[in-house]
Amino acid sequence: MDVLADALKAMRTARPRSARAEVRAPWGLRFPAFTGTTFHVVLHGSCWLLDGKPGEPGEPGEGRHLRLGPGDVVFLRRATEHVLADDPASPVRAFEPEEVGTDSLGRLRLDGPGEATVLLCGAYLLDGERPHPLLAELPGVLHLPAGAHGRLGRLVDLLGQEFDDPQPGSDGVVPALVDAMLLYILRAWIAGRRDVPGGWAAALTDPAISAALRDIHSEPERPWTVAALAARSAMSRTVFAQRFTELVGRPPLTYLTWxxxxxxxxxxxxxxxxxxxxxxxxxxxxxxxxxxAFRREYGISPGRYRHARS
Known part of the structure; x- marks a missing residue:
């Protein structure tokens, strides 16, 4: 069981959405807030990530500007309102998702007299009621510069090729690559935190705790006890419980119920x-x-929950 992939699978509520935007200066696009996360990739050219409105610490907020170059990836943990523009002083128009449609190869073009920038913009639609604690540890804005993460860079290149030169099957390839990109983004973040003690990045790389997480994720129906999980991790019950709580952020059986x-x-x-x-x-x-147990977690019965989301 791959804990990272399993956690993301549980949170997804729909297929990811993505579109290729070819824009010429001067331009600016204001992206609305929604439930989920969002990303932008600069395939060609450069741009600025600007504030949409004041945000929380570590998220887009008043006065925050981030310069993005070719191959750069930026990931927003929460899809708060934000702006992409060729220059902070350029006029801004609203980005309307309907403009690019529901096709996997959505496209947007804005003509102008200046230099061209090509972007890949996308969104992951996630369950806002149950965000995995792993996502809560991410910074509000995660900037991954071009060239710093080899596999992610190659994936970006593949996506650019599929948008620039669609082939038979591209409509199936693009969503799969966009799906995979979220995992590559998280991998890059985890790799950058190997020396940071505590937290989910450490939990996923700790042999004993990651083994316990795999057990819980692969067989949630088993009557797990702290003693059983500790024994499989070759640790004492007390040491295991302390280590698990320190890294995961909640005790083993509390996480199991969650x-x-x-x-x-x-x-x-x-x-x-x-x-x-x-x-x-x-x-x-x-x-x-x-x-x-379900009512304690969600505040409504399982039957009402199912009916409300059918």
Whole structure:
């Protein structure tokens, strides 16, 4: 079980969206806020990431400007309102998602007399009710310069080729590459935090704690105990519990319950399985016990949750 991929799978609510924007100076695009995360890649040329409105610490906020060059990737943990422009003084117009349609190879063109910039702009639609704690540790704006992360750079090159020269099957290739890019972005961030003690980046690279996370993610239905998880990690119960809590941010069984409810919510959204079946798949013999646990986490019953999202 790949914990990172599994966590992202549980949070996704729809396919990622992306579009190629070819713009000529002077230009400016204001992107609206929405539930999820967003990214921009500079395929050719350069631009500025500007504030849409004041934000929280570490996020786009009043007075924040970031220069982006060819091959740069910028990831916004929360899709707050923001602006891309060729120059901070350029006029700004609203970006309307309807302009590029719902096709995987969406396109936007803005003509002007100046230099051209080609961007790949995209969004990951995630469940805002249950953001994984891993995402909460990310900076509001993560800037990954060109050339600093080899595999991510090669993926960016592939995406640029698919947009510049679509081939049979591109409509299936692009969403898969955009999906993969989120994992590559997170990998790059984790690699940059190898020397930072604590947190999810450390949890995923700690042999004992990552093994316990894999156990929980691969078999959430098992009646896990702290002792059982510690034994499989070859650690004492006390040391394991302390280490797990330090890195993951919550005790082992608290995280187990949180993950079980996250999986249950996905099953309720995406399948028509009876509640008793969903309950068993996340470790509850009794549907009533499952319903009580679900209500504690979400504030509503599993049945009402499913109906509201159908």
């Amino acid at each position: 993950w079980r409810m996250t999986v249950a919510a996905r099953l309720l959204r995406e399948s028509g399985a009876p509640l008793a079946v969903v309950a068993r798949q996340v470790g509850y013999v009794s549907p009533y016990a499952f319903a009580r």
